[in-house]
Amino acid sequence: MPHVSRSRRRLLASLLALPALPHLAHAQGPLLTRAIPSSGEQIPLVGLGSWITFNVGRDPGARAECGEVMRQFFAGGGRLIDSSPMYGSAQDVIGEAIARLKPGRLFAADKVWIGEGAQGPAQLEASRRLWRVPRFDLLQVHNLLAWEAHLPMLLRMKREGKLRYVGITTSEGRRHGEIEKIMASQPIDFVQISYNPLDREVEQRILPLARERRIGVIVNRPFRQGDLTQALAGKRLPGWAADIGCRSWAQALLKFIIAHPAVTCAIPATSSVAHVRENLLAATGPLPDEALRRRIVQDVERLA
Secondary structure, eight states, X not given: OOOOXXXXXXXXXXXHTOOOOTTOOOTTOOOOEEEOTTTOOEEESBOBBOTTTTOOTTOHHHHHHHHHHHXXXXXXXXXXXXXXXXXXXXXXXXXXXXXXXXXXXXXEEEEEOOSOGGGHHHHHHHHHHHHTOSXXXXXXXGGGTTHHHHHHHHHHHHHTTSOSEEEEEOOTTTTHHHHHHHHHXXXXXXXXXXXXXXXXXXGTTHHHHHHHHTOEEEEEOTTTTTHHHHHHTTOOOOTHHHXXXXXXXXXXXXXXXXXXXXXXXXXXBOSOHHHHHHHHXXXXXXXXXXXXXXXXXXXXXXXX
């Protein structure tokens, strides 16, 4: 076994001894939810991403810390966890924690990410085994890679009852034109895009089209992979923050995002227990109205 510090060994031992958590109560009250447009199913407005943060290899201490993040996420009322074959060991880390925690209301979202369409089914089955779930709730074509082959396969899986929802993804503003064409022509349930007070191109066409076509929206990179919260670190929160129950810039950024009526769920990624608790609190209390959302944009542009 690789070297593990004494503190991490203690943490690992304590986490492995934790009981399963199918029905833990969450101290902050119920999370705000929004309906998935194609079905009406309600899901919490804040989920959990796993890009980079859960790619920890075989390190037992780091895997235990990720497991504790998931434990706190479920205990706080979280449901949607998103991953991908692209994310290294993240799927296996998630699956290990799921097997131990046995969450009662997991919404499992993953992706197909392979250039050969014929290899898509095998990749999806490998992902399902890593997650240790009977089926996924949502499968998405990751960054539109070979979407012409993968999307018909996912839609067929949905028709056959092997999958509940189908989606497509992009990030960092890439291929928005192609995303729009697919949204307008294909019967997808979700689109995943990047969105925050500084990256707002999706407000022009993608978010309105999602409402028009009754497509759910999952938001990735809400903090620009930490660059945005780092740029705002040490900057005093404006007075409006207290009016919507924000105690940090991270909460303010998330509330800006999830207040948009087209957004179904934001998925900040973290390996910090403190941060996952903080992020979930953004899905409680009042959300900013449109006037305050414009003020948030102005303040973030000025300070970041």
